[in-house]
Amino acid sequence: xxxxxxxxxxxxxxxxxxxxxxxxxxxxxxxxxxxxxxxxxxxxxxxxxxxxxxxxxxxxxxxxxxxxxxxxxxxxxxxxxxxxxxxxxxxxxxxxxxxxxxxxxxxxxxxxxxxxxxxxxxxxxxxxxxxxxxxxxxxxxxxxxxxxxxxxxxxxxxxxxxxxxxxxxxxxxxxxxxxxxxxxxxxxxxxxxx
Amino acid sequence: xxxxxxxxxxxxxxxxxxxxxxxxxxxxxxxxxxxxxxxxxxxxxxxxxxxxxxxxxxxxxxxxxxxxxxxxxxxxxxxxxxxxxxxxxxxxxxxxxxxxxxxxxxxxxxxxxxxxxxxxxxxxxxxxxxxxxxxxxxxxxxxxxxxxxxxxxxxxxxxxxxxxxxxxxxxxxxxxxxxxxxxxxxxxxxxxxx
Numbered sequence: 001x002x003x004x005x006x007x008x009x010x011x012x013x014x015x016x017x018x019x020x021x022x023x024x025x026x027x028x029x030x031x032x033x034x035x036x037x038x039x040x041x042x043x044x045x046x047x048x049x050x051x052x053x054x055x056x057x058x059x060x061x062x063x064x065x066x067x068x069x070x071x072x073x074x075x076x077x078x079x080x081x082x083x084x085x086x087x088x089x090x091x092x093x094x095x096x097x098x099x100x101x102x103x104x105x106x107x108x109x110x111x112x113x114x115x116x117x118x119x120x121x122x123x124x125x126x127x128x129x130x131x132x133x134x135x136x137x138x139x140x141x142x143x144x145x146x147x148x149x150x151x152x153x154x155x156x157x158x159x160x161x162x163x164x165x166x167x168x169x170x171x172x173x174x175x176x177x178x179x180x181x182x183x184x185x186x187x188x189x190x191x192x193x194x
Numbered sequence: 195x196x197x198x199x200x201x202x203x204x205x206x207x208x209x210x211x212x213x214x215x216x217x218x219x220x221x222x223x224x225x226x227x228x229x230x231x232x233x234x235x236x237x238x239x240x241x242x243x244x245x246x247x248x249x250x251x252x253x254x255x256x257x258x259x260x261x262x263x264x265x266x267x268x269x270x271x272x273x274x275x276x277x278x279x280x281x282x283x284x285x286x287x288x289x290x291x292x293x294x295x296x297x298x299x300x301x302x303x304x305x306x307x308x309x310x311x312x313x314x315x316x317x318x319x320x321x322x323x324x325x326x327x328x329x330x331x332x333x334x335x336x337x338x339x340x341x342x343x344x345x346x347x348x349x350x351x352x353x354x355x356x357x358x359x360x361x362x363x364x365x366x367x368x369x370x371x372x373x374x375x376x377x378x379x380x381x382x383x384x385x386x387x388x
Contacts (some may be wrong), residue, residue: 028306030225109351110304111221142360146368149355150376154348157303161343166336174340182344184378 013051013061015041020058021103031057059117063124064105069097071127074134084135084185090134091151091179098159099172106160106184109153138183151179207245207255209235213214215297216251216287223253223307231330253311257318263291265321268328277331278379284328284375293366300354303347333375345373 014184019040023032037049052058058140073093080086100107108114135148155175163171182186205370213234217226228249246252267287274280292299302308312319329342349369357365374381 026306027225028222028308030222031307032224060309086267086334109368112220112305114222114224142357142369143368145355145357146352146365147372147375150344150369150372153351154344154376157347157351158340161339163336163339163343170336171340171375174337174388175344177337178344180374181341181378182348182372184375 004153016051016058017061018049018149021062021107022026024111024113025103026063029055053066056117060121062104063108063114063117066097066101066108067124070094070131073097074127076135078130085188087138087183088132088163088180088185088188090131091092091183091185092176093108094131094152095175095179096172098155098175099168099171102159102171105156109160112154130167135183138185147182147184151182157181201319210242210245211255212289215256218253218256218305218307219297221302223249223305228252250311253307254315256298256313257302257308260291260295261318261321263380264288266324267291267351268321268324271328272324279382280328280378281332282374282379282382284325285377285379286370288325289349289369289373290348290366292369296365299350302353303350321346323350325362329377334375341378342378345376349373 012112016037019037020032023036023040024047026032032055034048034052035045037058038045041048073090077086077089079132080089118128132152136144137150138144139147155178158175158178159171160179179185213231214226217234221230223373226249228242228246229239232239232340233253234307235242235252246255268282271283271287272281312322326342326346327346332337332338332354333341349372352369353365373379
């Protein structure tokens with residue numbers, strides 16, 4: 001972690017969120033305490049309490065923007081008429097999100113603490129289910145469900161892999177290409193570069 | 195968790211491992227203490243110490259059989275002459291492992307505690323790297339690496355998804371089919387049912 005402890009700017013909510021993401025990734029959510037986060041920033045516990053009362057409140061603040069984006073993507077994808085067009089819309093958006101927010105998405109995909117929080121936030125779980133359905137509906141039965149699970153988790157995890165010096169657009173395009181292969185989708189006409 | 199605490203059979207190493215897997219999955223590795231594991235089995239801490247001195251020792255015992263199997267698969271796959279045959283051998287073996295050991299593999303794929311332990315066991319990290327290379331070598335460049343990452347993580351995560359009442363062979367076949375699609379492999383001639 002670079003530049004931790006007390007720097008010029010005051011203890012902001014965003015700094016807490018950034019450090020939380022870093023520590024959640026290193027130690028998992030359950031292995032990270034509010035104390036560890038405040039220590040990392042050189043804050044007192046009461047300073048962190050001003051922003052977040054519990055670790056789950058902080059985790060919620062980490063997840064919220066991403067879930068909001070996924071929800072908007074799901075709604076936009078569901079408007080298309082065919083299952084393949086719906087899946088492709090969702091895939092392109094999800095891969096873009098994964099490439100631009102690699103840290104958060106790879107955290108959210110695997111941590112048991114995230115899974116547990118999702119279970120308590122039913123409106124969030126519903127978003128994830130609708131996303132899964134958009135992918136799974138391309139092929140009926142277990143085959144479609146397995147491919148959907150592979151794309152959902154695989155893209156999130158792959159976003160967290162260190163591929164060396166790769167730019168965001170190149171990674172996004174390769175995630176889209178891999179997802180289309182898995183789901184059996186062709187690149188839509190008129191779209192280039194993927 | 196069903197049937198926890200003191201049953202007829204003595205506190206065996208295997209029971210500790212089974213409970214550990216369950217608690218690691220629920221709370222992540224970092225969120226699970228040896229105390230929690232002994233409590234779950236109604237054991238004293240000294241009884242668990244007889245088998246495992248640290249949580250990492252216990253996690254090592256959970257991972258060891260799986261890594262040994264993957265290492266054997268990697269070695270067998272590397273014998274084939276073409277990159278596609280090598281990747282297919284690895285894929286079929288990995289999907290079979292994932293379908294037969296769903297709990298352990300999905301745990302091992304995402305938990306930061308597992309990632310940290312892998313980093314300290316260089317001979318294990320080498321196995322994972324060779325497995326990744328077998329998948330990535332099908333296609334040169336970033337595209338091959340991204341597809342390999344998607345297959346590696348995706349199969350492990352998909353194995354942990356609840357697809358309802360699905361038998362092991364059906365899941366294995368669908369994981370193989372999805373992996374072949376992603377990597378651009380055809381089913382070898384003479385093989386049926388996939």
